[in-house]
Amino acid sequence: MPQKKAAPTSKKKVASLSTLKGGEVRPSSPLKQWLLQGHVQEPEGPHSSEKHAHTHSWWQVMCLTGVDYFSTLGYQPGIAFLAAGLLSPVATLLLVLLTLFGALPMYKRVAERSPHGDGSISMLEKLLPYWWGKLFVLALIGFAATGFIITITLSAADASAHLIENPFFKGPLHGREVIVTLALISVLAGVFLKGFKEAVGIAVGLVGIYIGLNLVVLGRGLFDVATHPELLSNWKVGLFQQHANPFLMLTAALMVFPKLALGLSGFETGVVVMPLIKGDPSDTPENPVGRIANAKKLLTAAAILMSVLLMCSSVVTTMLIPAAAFQPAASNHPAGEASGRALAYLAHHLFGNTFGTVYDVSTILILWFAGASAMAGLLNIVPRYLPRYGMAPEWTRAVRPLVLIFTAICFFVTWMFNAGVEEQAAAYATGVLGLMTSATIAVTLAAKREGRKAATYGFALVAAIFIYTTGVNIFAQPEGLWIAFLFTLSIVGLSLVSRIWRVLELRVEGVEVDNIAWTLVREAADGDSVVRIIPNRPEERNEVEYEREEREAREDHQIPDDEQILFFEVYVTDPSDFSDVLKVTGHRYGKYKVLRARSVAIPNAIAAFLLWVSRETGKRPHAYFNWTEGNPIFKIFTFLLFGKGESAPLTREILRRVNKDPETRPVVHSA
Numbered sequence: 001m002p003q004k005k006a007a008p009t010s011k012k013k014v015a016s017l018s019t020l021k022g023g024e025v026r027p028s029s030p031l032k033q034w035l036l037q038g039h040v041q042e043p044e045g046p047h048s049s050e051k052h053a054h055t056h057s058w059w060q061v062m063c064l065t066g067v068d069y070f071s072t073l074g075y076q077p078g079i080a081f082l083a084a085g086l087l088s089p090v091a092t093l094l095l096v097l098l099t100l101f102g103a104l105p106m107y108k109r110v111a112e113r114s115p116h117g118d119g120s121i122s123m124l125e126k127l128l129p130y131w132w133g134k135l136f137v138l139a140l141i142g143f144a145a146t147g148f149i150i151t152i153t154l155s156a157a158d159a160s161a162h163l164i165e166n167p168f169f170k171g172p173l174h175g176r177e178v179i180v181t182l183a184l185i186s187v188l189a190g191v192f193l194k195g196f197k198e199a200v201g202i203a204v205g206l207v208g209i210y211i212g213l214n215l216v217v218l219g220r221g222l223f224d225v226a227t228h229p230e231l232l233s234n235w236k237v238g239l240f241q242q243h244a245n246p247f248l249m250l251t252a253a254l255m256v257f258p259k260l261a262l263g264l265s266g267f268e269t270g271v272v273v274m275p276l277i278k279g280d281p282s283d284t285p286e287n288p289v290g291r292i293a294n295a296k297k298l299l300t301a302a303a304i305l306m307s308v309l310l311m312c313s314s315v316v317t318t319m320l321i322p323a324a325a326f327q328p329a330a331s332n333h334p335a336g337e338a339s340g341r342a343l344a345y346l347a348h349h350l351f352g353n354t355f356g357t358v359y360d361v362s363t364i365l366i367l368w369f370a371g372a373s374a375m376a377g378l379l380n381i382v383p384r385y386l387p388r389y390g391m392a393p394e395w396t397r398a399v400r401p402l403v404l405i406f407t408a409i410c411f412f413v414t415w416m417f418n419a420g421v422e423e424q425a426a427a428y429a430t431g432v433l434g435l436m437t438s439a440t441i442a443v444t445l446a447a448k449r450e451g452r453k454a455a456t457y458g459f460a461l462v463a464a465i466f467i468y469t470t471g472v473n474i475f476a477q478p479e480g481l482w483i484a485f486l487f488t489l490s491i492v493g494l495s496l497v498s499r500i501w502r503v504l505e506l507r508v509e510g511v512e513v514d515n516i517a518w519t520l521v522r523e524a525a526d527g528d529s530v531v532r533i534i535p536n537r538p539e540e541r542n543e544v545e546y547e548r549e550e551r552e553a554r555e556d557h558q559i560p561d562d563e564q565i566l567f568f569e570v571y572v573t574d575p576s577d578f579s580d581v582l583k584v585t586g587h588r589y590g591k592y593k594v595l596r597a598r599s600v601a602i603p604n605a606i607a608a609f610l611l612w613v614s615r616e617t618g619k620r621p622h623a624y625f626n627w628t629e630g631n632p633i634f635k636i637f638t639f640l641l642f643g644k645g646e647s648a649p650l651t652r653e654i655l656r657r658v659n660k661d662p663e664t665r666p667v668v669h670s671a
Contacts, residue, residue, distance in 0.1 A: 055278040056200045058294035062302050063207040064200050064273055064373070068151065069266025069302055070207060071370040073214060073309055074363050075158045075421050076260070077317040077342040081326045083259035084252075086239045091253040092314035095260045096307040098469075102462040103436065104303045107267045109443045109459070111295040115288050117275045117380070119268055120439030125385075127445050131576045134389055138495055140438050142488025144268075144381055147431030149487070150424050151374035152410050156184040157419040159367040161340040162360045167353050181419040182411060188371050189407040192379075193400055200276070203369065210366045213359050214309060217347050221316030224350070231319045259429065259473065266306065268435055270299050272377060317342040328420060340421035378406055390502045390578030391495030426477030430484045433470040440466045499578070504654050507579040507601060508608035516586030520593045524564045525617040530667075532565045533613070533623045535606050535647060536594075546592035556671040557624045567594045568609060568623075570602045572644060582608050603650035610651075610666035611658065622667045623651065 077088075084091040110120050121140050128136055160180040225231050243249040277298065280290025317338070325338035325345060338345035344363060348356030379402055386392035395401055417423045440463035447455040474481045513521070524531050534553045539545055546567060553559060573580070577600045587594040599605035606623060613621040625648035638645050652668040659665040 054276070056276055058277050058298040059301065060200050060204050061273055061276050062270075062298045064203040064276070065266050065269045065298070065302060066207040066211075067203050067366055067369040068269050068373040069306055070211060070309070071155060071363075071366045072266075073313060073343060074162070074367055075154070075340050075425075076310065077313040078326055078338060078340055078421075079425050080260050080314055081318060081321075081323075081342070082328070084256045085323070086235060086242060086318060087249060087253055087256065088318045089311070089314045090249055091256050091260055092310050094253055095264070096311055098465060099264060099303050099307055102465060103264055103267050104299060106440055106443050106459060106462055107271060107299055108296050109446070110271050110439055111274065111292055111299065113443075113446060114271060115274055115292050115295070116285075117272050118384070119272050120435070120442050121381075121385070123442035123446060124438060127442060127449075129576070130574060134391075134576045135492065137385060138389075138391070138492045139488050140435060141381055141385060142491045143431050143434035143438070143484050145378065145431075145491065146427060146484040146487045147268075147435060148374040148378045148381075149406065149409055149413060150428040150431060150483075152185065152188070152371040152406075153181070153413045153417070153419075154421060154424040154428055155367040155370040155374070156181045156188070156410075157414065157417075157424065158340050158421045159184055159364040160419060161421060162344050162363050162367070165337060165341055165344070166357055166360045167348070168357060177419040178414060181414050184368060185371070185407060185410050185414065188368065188375060189403055191372065192375055192403045206362070206366045206369055210362045211305075211309075213347070213362050214313075214343060217343055217350065217359065218309070218312040218316055220350050221320055221346055222312060225316060225319050235319050255472065259425065259476070264432055264436060266302060267299065268432075268439070269373060269377065270302060271295065272380060313343060316346065321345060328423070375403070375406065378402070386491075386495060386498075388578060389495065389576075390499045390505075390507070392498050393502070426473070426479050427483040429473050429477070430470075430481055433466065433473055434484060437463070437466040437470050502578070503601075504650070504657060505604070506608055506611075506654060506658055507604040508582045508599070509579050511582045511584065511608060511612040513584040514586060516588075517584045517595050518586070520566060520586045520588075520595060521613060521617065524566050524593065525613075525619050529619065531613050531617060531619045531621040532559060532563055533568050533610065533621055534565055535602075535623060535625060535651075536567045536569050538569045541589075543590045543592060546589055546594065550592070552626075553624050556626060557669050559624070564593075567592065568606065569594065569596045570605045571596065571598045572602060573598050573600060575600055575644075582612075584609065602644055603647045604654055606647060606651045607654040607658070607666075610655065614664075614666055620664070620666060622669060624669045624671070625651075626671055 080088045080092055107120075110123065114120065114122050121137055121144070124140065125133055125137050127133075157177070160177050163180060164177060239249065243252055274291060274295050277291050277294050279288050279292075279294060283290045321338050321342060325336040326342065327336040328339050341363070344356065344360055347359035379399055382392065382402060383397045387397055413424075440459060444456060444459040444463050447459055521531070534549065536546075536549055549567065550565060553565065554561065559565065580600055582597050582599055582605055584595050584597045587596060595609075597605055597609065610621045610623055613619070627646070627648065636645060648668055648670040655665055655668065
């Protein structure tokens with residue numbers, strides 16, 4: 001007999017996760033309460049968190065990204081000279097060309113596809129589903145964590161260098177780089193532990209002052225270069241002595257330019273902060289056209305401004321600063337005066353110590369705030385992905401425990417690198433390039449799926465350049481890869497342990513039923529003391545199957561013929577996901593009543609539905625299972641990977657963890 005269809009016209013959201021669990025349980029100790037303050041028990045939808053967010057003009061938000069992006073001027077020129085020597089302006093020009101014609105168009109595309117602050121990682125998450133996608137995302141998070149952690153430690157180390165090399169502090173603080181760096185990181189952690197609230201106004205002030213001071217220094221430096229022709233002449237002579245012709249110069253620049261990748265660090269931050277950008281009044285969460293357009297303005301303006309500053313800084317530092325002043329500290333000699341602070345060196349030498357100190361203070365503040373931007377990035381990535389994957393405990397949605405963990409890691413990295421700026425450049429470049437390379441791949445794959453051949457070829461070329469750049473950087477500085485690999489391995493390992501540890505949680509964010517399902521449940525509960533449910537693994541899905549299953553269940557479990565029963569069928573969607581909303585639909589096959597649901601795991605879905613029935617009907621549900629044949633160890637791995645297994649004991653254990661009272665807990669029968 002064909003199924004009687006009655007399409008539901010509405011859905012009823014009956015219970016949330018906390019309702020099924022019986023409400024939120026507050027931490028017992030004051031310390032736990034303080035640590036978990038602000039802990040989000042139930043994450044909101046992907047767009048709902050933006051409803052009450054304060055938005056700002058795109059140029060103001062550009063300043064927020066600029067505390068990370070523009071602050072690289074504090075150390076980029078020195079690193080560029082150490083990498084390329086007199087070839088620094090040529091290598092920087094290649095970086096600028098890649099910025100404007102490679103990274104910028106690519107991240108404009110990311111802004112279109114990820115306008116809610118997910119960044120390029122979410123694009124690959126959507127393009128690569130199931131377990132391979134999850135593992136790849138974890139690897140990308142490892143590279144992102146590398147970039148953000150090293151941003152904090154490198155920025156703090158460079159801020160320390162500016163402070164220690166200042167003539168007024170050089171004496172008492174000299175040789176205490178690690179202590180000063182740890183102190184700056186501790187202050188940063190203290191701000192977040194107290195409750196950091198992003199302040200665009202502070203970022204606008206810091207970036208405005210910092211850019212203004214840099215324009216003064218660079219303007220004076222370019223004036224000196226222009227009025228002293230011998231500087232340009234000496235540079236050309238030295239350049240041709242090292243590289244006989246322009247072809248060899250270009251080849252050498254291509255080889256060293258991956259070391260300059262620090263100048264690309266601001267693009268991912270630019271798309272992460274998109275929810276803060278003011279859009280048009282007609283924008284909707286599903287289609288924020290105005291926000292996307294303004295985000296593209298942000299990316300374009302930041303890229304052009306940074307490109308101009310990088311080119312000017314490479315020219316003036318290469319031609320005005322002696323090579324010996326760039327040398328980092330070593331066992332047999334102290335660091336040069338321009339080590340990690342080339343533009344600050346010029347500020348002191350061109351304008352005197354008073355102006356130079358003002359420049360140092362500005363640089364220290366923006367570098368410190370760059371660490372705040374990186375910490376905010378970490379606090380955005382971990383709660384966004386790992387708890388949702390079941391690959392981090394629920395307490396990682398709270399800010400303070402994560403701040404303590406990240407601060408401890410930053411302390412270790414600072415100690416390991418002895419608070420050196422140049423020494424951390426390799427790890428920083430590896431993290432930045434790894435994340436940007438993945439973004440180029442995501443954009444290329446998206447263009448290919450959309451059938452846009454010209455865009456696919458163009459983005460594929462950009463991806464090839466970034467793959468080459470990343471490869472050269474790793475080959476030349478393998479320590480950066482080892483650090484990124486260590487971060488990635490730690491994240492993947494801890495994530496898998498967490499997933500196994502949490503696999504017997506309820507793993508359902510809420511229960512929704514349609515009108516037919518709600519009617520069937522009420523009919524089963526009317527007049528009976530219990531609600532009897534038979535979890536069924538569907539085959540033919542017809543009256544013949546349900547007649548057979550009912551007869552066997554009544555015989556095996558001795559269910560009286562006059563007792564009503566409900567069939568409950570679960571279809572596994574993506575078992576690599578950790579949780580979702582359980583949506584239940586009702587169906588009638590003749591006299592047989594069938595409820596169907598889709599979920600990430602069968603036992604967890606059954607347990608959640610039994611709890612929902614108990615709360616909605618006031619009756620104690622009974623579920624009747626049959627044992628299945630097979631190796632129990634194999635079934636455990638099947639459950640972990642595919643959401644299926646020996647449902648009876650797993651369902652009972654999940655229920656036991658949620659409801660500690662055996663007198664009120666839904667009953668599980670096995671035969």
